[in-house]
Amino acid sequence: MFSVCNLSGIIDVLRPAQGIADVKNVGFNQVMIEIDFRHIQEECQEVDDYGPYIKKYYTRLLDKCNSECIGVYAIRLNYRFGASLPSCSKISLLEIVSASLSALGTMPCDFLILDIQDTGYAKRGESCLTQEECICIANEVKERNTLILFENQYHDFNGNFIRGSFSDASYTRNFIDELNRLAGFERFGLCMNVGTFTLCGQNMQEYASSLGERIKSVILRDCDGIRDASLLPFTSSSGGQSHTDWLSLIRGLREIAFNGGLILDMKDTAASFSTLLRPHLMPLAKETAVYFRWQIELESILQKNKHIVLFGAGNMCRNYMKCYGEKYKPLYTCDNKNELWGTEFCGLEVKSPEALKSLPQNCAIVICNIYYREIEAQIRNMGVSNSIEYFNDEYMPVFHFNRLTRGV
């Protein structure tokens, strides 16, 4: 699993140097480039003009990516058709696909993401492209090792969002499987767009679980569920809670052992921040993407150590024991509250932190308390050099019905 940065909102396509530097400096080495179909059609008189225009418009960006060793993970084509898709528009779409990939030259590109919606079909949740048309697109990318990904859509019904194309998991599963069967190998898959699920109040865990390994990428974006926006995750909230159901997403991606690209799409956050603040925003963006990967792969932290002890005998320890205690049984836990020493908590003996001094070196300490940095400093100041891991219970597979409360 790896992090990808959507360049929209961050770079100026015609003057990409500063933006690419901002992206590279924080450690993103893969990017997604968005191509707006409507913009191309507005700028070009004829379909034959698409290729030269795209090549001209994106060449500086692609050259810069190449020279800075930034990989193009995906090209995302987006377009909203206002009426049933006329055949000339489908020809235009094929032309744009061809031109976009041709502009890449020899640069590899793992995915072509189709963010395409036709309102007539979208309302029924179906694809606006037939199987034959999809196979035509596949032929355009045949020479490359590029997969075509559909994306879950919404349908804008007079300002209200209704689930659109590829939002029905069983339809999407069957559609993709049939296309891959016709293609003779895996050429098609799905990209989950988190913001679209939020706008339609849809359960991402169920969806992910149903589609499984057909999900190749996830576009991480936040929004308030009312307006379509691409915000940095965790920045849309009220009442102290996020508007996006991150629990559902993380549970779903864990269930399917997701190992694809997490594409951070924060174009609206990036555009609203001053360029002067960009150097401070980008590190947070990168860490956010890394955080999602860490959460999805949480169990791998527990798997890598033969022996572990926990630090903390409260709710987080309780949640750990409920979800992972049987599979990754700790030797004991410890806590700074001396009244707990010598007692048993969730089947574990509670010891003083001093007990950590006698740990064998191959035993890791897993901090089950939100005061991670303070506790890590405490452990190090004690002279304990064992490996320290952070555990987190915000996105557990299951939860207790209630939380423990203890007196102050």
Add this chain to the structure above:
Amino acid sequence: MIEIGVQTKNIVDDICPSNGFSLIKKSGFDCADFSLNSYLSNISLYSLQKNKFFDGTISELEQFFTPHRKGAQEAGIRINQMHMPYPNFVPNGSEDLNDYLSKVVAPKSMQICSFFGCSHIVVHGFKLARFLGSEEAEWNRMENFLSTLAPLAKELNLTLCLENIYSSIGNQIIEGPCCNVHKMIDRIDRFNDKYSAELLGFCFDTGHAKLVGLNFEDFITNLDFRLKVLHIHDNDGIGDLHQLPFTFTKNRENACSTDWSGFIKGMRNVAFDKVLSFETAPVLSSFPGELKNDVLSLIAKVGRYFSDKISRE
């Protein structure tokens, strides 16, 4: 002709229920959705409080509701559906509370439903997916609960109607139990086959469906004969407002933001011939009392409009 109904909350009171039923009839309705949930509110249950209403024996409860039944009969209003108090399970509630809900409130609600001569009672699913880890696990718990009610439902010839409901996180609404129509079809059919009776059906709630982006036409069409009762109301796509259909617009053209044409198409597709029932009590509390009669008449007229469109070939 398709009958039109409305929920009794904010119309029928316990002091003189016949007045409320007369008003319902005069306003142009044929049926009523009896709001049994008003007698044990969800607000108090989520605060882990219960009242003593359902402590009464069935005879006492029947005696209590006799004036209501009489009022409906005299007014010529048929109680076509009822709403069981909800929730049926409180996640942080005590075992006593949850046992009370499943073993006392639920069965007594069903018996009251039968007392009114009504054969459909709406039941909310358990909201437990976040705790139990998946929608499947949540349904399994719910199915166990429904199984405990099945023998009584069969004896009373009742259909328990599951309703599409929502959950919320951070003031954002997301789909809750019974929002996946394909799963619900399988589950309803399997349950009914098991008991060789139509013990489970569905209540389609338009307002809840709008909040979570469900396609009305698709959902209703897929439900088909399993669709037994309705909760018709509207909202702004943000909050569960239970307002009058056609109230809300969101674009410059001020076109209605709710897909009522999709609703009508779906109903036509399944040749719906039951009751178009409105769950619009908040409309009556938002309009001044002096306009109550007019508002109710308007709701009924919207119902007639739907009925006419659905029936038209």
